[in-house]
Amino acid sequence: MPRLWFVQIVLQLLFVLFAACTPVTAAGPHRTLEQRQSRNGVVTGVGWRDANGNVPVRREVRDLQANFPEQWSLYLLALSALQWADQSDSRSYYALASIHGRPYRTWENVPGLEGRIGTASYCPHGNILFMGWHRPYLALFEEEVYKQVQAYAAEARGDSAERWRSAANSFRIPYWDWAKSNDGSSVPESFTQERIEVTRASGGRHTIWNPLYAFYFHPLIPADFESKWSHLNSTQRWPTSDGSDSRSNQGRMAEVYGAQRRNLHDHVDRAFRQSSINRFANTVEEAHGWIHGVVGGGWEGNGTYKGHMWPLEYSAFDPLFMLHHTNVDRLLAMYQAAHPDIYFTAENIGLTGNVFLLDNTNVDANTELLPFRKASGGFWTMNDARNTTTLGYAYPETTRVGQMSVAEHTDAVKASIAQLYGSSARGMLAAQPVTASGRLVLAGDGKFTDWAIDTKAMSNDLPPSFVVRFSLVGDFSSDQTFDVGSWVKLTHSSHEGSMDKRAATIQKTYEGSVSLTAALIDQVAAGKLESLDSKDVVPFLKDKLTWKVLTGEGNPIPQKQFDPFTFEVVSSEAHIPNSPSAAIEYSEKVARYPEVTVNKAGGVVI
Structure with missing residues (x-):
């Protein structure tokens, strides 16, 4: 060979x-270099x-x-x-x-x-x-x-x-x-x-x-x-x-x-x-x-x-x-x-x-x-x-x-967004509002609880690129984990600079959010979680939610270096309209659950 x-x-x-x-x-595709450079x-x-x-x-x-x-x-x-x-x-x-x-x-x-x-x-x-x-x-x-x-x-x-x-x-x-x-x-x-x-x-x-x-x-x-x-x-x-x-x-x-x-x-x-x-x-x-x-x-x-x-x-x-x-x-x-x-x-x-x-x-x-x-x-x-x-x-x-x-154009675009990119939870809940075991995940009025992880990090103490991968750990009898999403920051490696330079620059706070709802619906359907209510989800996540942080090189960052990161579980009430072209309505009131991540590296401090 x-x-x-x-x-x-x-x-x-x-x-x-x-x-x-x-x-x-x-007007061809192979003009000379000199001709093209004249365009500046x-x-x-x-x-x-x-x-x-x-x-x-x-x-x-x-x-x-x-x-x-x-x-x-x-x-x-x-x-x-x-x-x-x-x-x-x-x-x-x-x-x-x-x-x-x-x-x-x-x-x-x-x-x-x-x-x-x-x-x-x-x-x-x-x-x-x-x-x-x-x-x-x-x-x-x-x-x-x-x-x-x-x-x-x-x-x-x-x-x-x-x-x-x-x-x-x-x-x-x-x-x-x-x-x-x-x-x-x-x-x-x-x-x-x-x-x-x-x-x-x-x-x-x-x-x-x-x-x-x-x-x-x-x-x-x-x-x-x-x-x-x-x-x-x-x-x-x-x-x-x-x-x-x-x-x-x-x-x-x-x-x-x-x-x-x-x-x-x-x-x-x-x-x-x-x-x-x-x-x-x-x-x-x-x-x-x-x-x-x-x-x-x-x-x-x-x-x-x-x-x-x-x-x-x-x-x-x-x-x-x-x-x-x-x-x-x-x-x-x-x-x-x-x-x-x-x-x-x-x-x-x-x-x-x-x-x-x-x-x-x-x-x-x-x-x-x-x-x-x-x-x-x-x-x-x-x-x-x-x-x-x-x-x-x-x-x-x-x-x-x-x-x-x-x-009219604005309304049409919003309808396209709702139909193309509305939360995957919408389709999952419409297809299976009640699981085979009778667990309720969607109320009769089309309401459910939406869950996410709010993420924050202080820019000066971070590598130029990083990935935070969130997972749910499986049963104690297995090593299986379920990937629920990632928070990715990707920049040019030349931005890294010296630590002295980074310490002297203006500190920025990077913020993000990773959806948990679809992964939790999977767990309800599998009989691992009773419902999307906070009384069930909070203790479940305290036990199951984990994460690891990787540099842009794919190398894990030790937990003792997680100080720049803050991860907090949040929820809000959501309503699915009857029309598929109407976006899901989310309450502006956000409930926070610091107890889920407290005492974990990167968890919030109460």
Whole structure:
């Protein structure tokens, strides 16, 4: 059997030969580096609109594959061509991924802070700029994919030409809705197949190497990366080792996603329940970090190895990164549409500075988002990019139909949120309000008790990235535990700094919330818990609830170092309306149960 490195080289050569066949037009996908650098970081978004001036929508990746075959083939062909563009080209896949992290270079002559260049990236994480910054970043990526799409569609001749041209014009990059309703959906098969079929506009079905499976460095430039990343020739998911002969374990990715799907769904539900867009963004960022670990691997510790998607410095090289972040942008757009009068308020970024922001800077919706310039001059801000249509796209849920008023549109988006992301407890309770043993979990008036863990941590005493995994321990006769959710904070490792520096900076309190309700319903159904009433749940959780804290490297943090963390169990009364398009109503009155976690490391102090 040939060595893996030899196989990878052969694959790379085949990709290069395939990319060499990419059509080139006057506006083509392979302009020279010099021509592109003259733009100096300008991002406009795709300009095409339909005859009525409406922007196209970005579609869910499975919907694109199933119902828009021309766009699906154009997407795969375009993504492959972009991946195999010359890595020195500032608009190549490699260069665009580098904006987010390694190799820590400035992009298209956009400046950075003196002393930060070469040590930090442009991407902000852990502060309010996180979501807003990714919006023009995705638009930039969309522009480059779109150029390739246009070139491939131009191959069509005769009667099919108009059909392919129409598909290309209305194309926008897809998203992966990893938080969709708990319907048993797994990781799309298109993510885990090494080869995949496409239809060329010129005719015929062709099998190509799947650009969603991995990105192959061509060449790998060891000096651009550090440690093991400098000898991995392609992106990895749940790698089998840290060695150069490592392979992706895509099956493990699908397995972990399946186990975490409900928890992710309920975390997004809690995000949409936030009354502040800052809190919404913070909660979604936690779920976002969770997906980085689900795809990349290595967050669990226990001898697992990290793939490219887990450390933020390398994550944008994984082909699923843009699909993932397009969904994050979509969730933001949905929250905006549901709350049109709410927007980001100023905050201090603490230790989450980057190549253009010093630590402890105060930022707001007018802070410039480098390196993305506007055609009119200056850099994009969150206020500039507040409406997605400004950058040339919308989402299925945020498109305003016909003469729909703002109020009608807001109500429609809220109904979509309720149907797509309402707590999984809703479906569970509707299907089984009373268990086989007669235990009541839903009252006759549609009311139940919702349970969660409120989490807090003081920023200065934490590793740059961490994961808190909450579980319910099984019977004393077994070692079985039941995962009930995670609290994830993921930032660039370069933010760690010295302890002296961290002690001197402005202290921030990170807050989060992890849903417990669905896990408790499982326990009622299994006969392990009498009901969702506090008289039953509190003693049960005192006995069963446990947690462990891991660093971004997957290493457990000793319990004696849990002082920065505070975990407290809370509950509130909830009511399920009769209409499935109406959101669950939660009481503003929150009951707290410090006795559940007191005297445990990280528990509250009474």
